[in-house]
Amino acid sequence: MAEPNPRRSARPRIVVVFYSATGNVAALAEALGEGARGEGAEVRVRPVVERAPAEAIEGNRRWKEWVENNPYETTASLDDLEWADGIALGSPTRFGGAAEQLKAFLDTTGGLWAQGKLASKVGTSFTSASTEHGGLETTIAAMNNVYYHWGTLIMPLGYAADPSLMSSGNPYGASWVSKKSSAPDDDALVAARVQGARLAQVAAKIAD
Known part of the structure; x- marks a missing residue:
């Protein structure tokens, strides 16, 4: 007779890195974290450490403002990944791939990978770009490549999760085209919430 899973019926654990x-x-x-919480998940939303040189940040007003005023006190750690049942990775596009800052963090996960501690979790990805064909899908696919190596089960946003996604969503994952430095609109935030809710639902089943 199989041993009962001590995590069964527990709230799913979601980390957004x-x-x-x-x-x-x-x-x-x-927004993704909000969607997951709506499904009863425990959620951690964690930025990775900024690694860009000060002179590069100084040359971009909005970048400088974010670095100086962003509200996050706790950055992502390997413990967050091990803790989670479901993982969401997010990054702006950088020439069709994820930003170096996120990649540098992911490059530290070799120990967890070697121990199999990231296998059989659920992963999903999201992004933003400044142009309509600036690499939204390729950036999400590039982040998903990490999941293949971890053995993580990849969950796309898809179109079936919510009718609104047929007109506003990206089936690869929530995304936003920031024309003239605009912030994500309601459609993009709804897509992210749907993605978070779906991640929590699937992660709960896998954790069981």
């Missing part, structure tokens, strides 16, 4: 330069990806991360 992201990099944001101006706050747009952070807004999507918070």
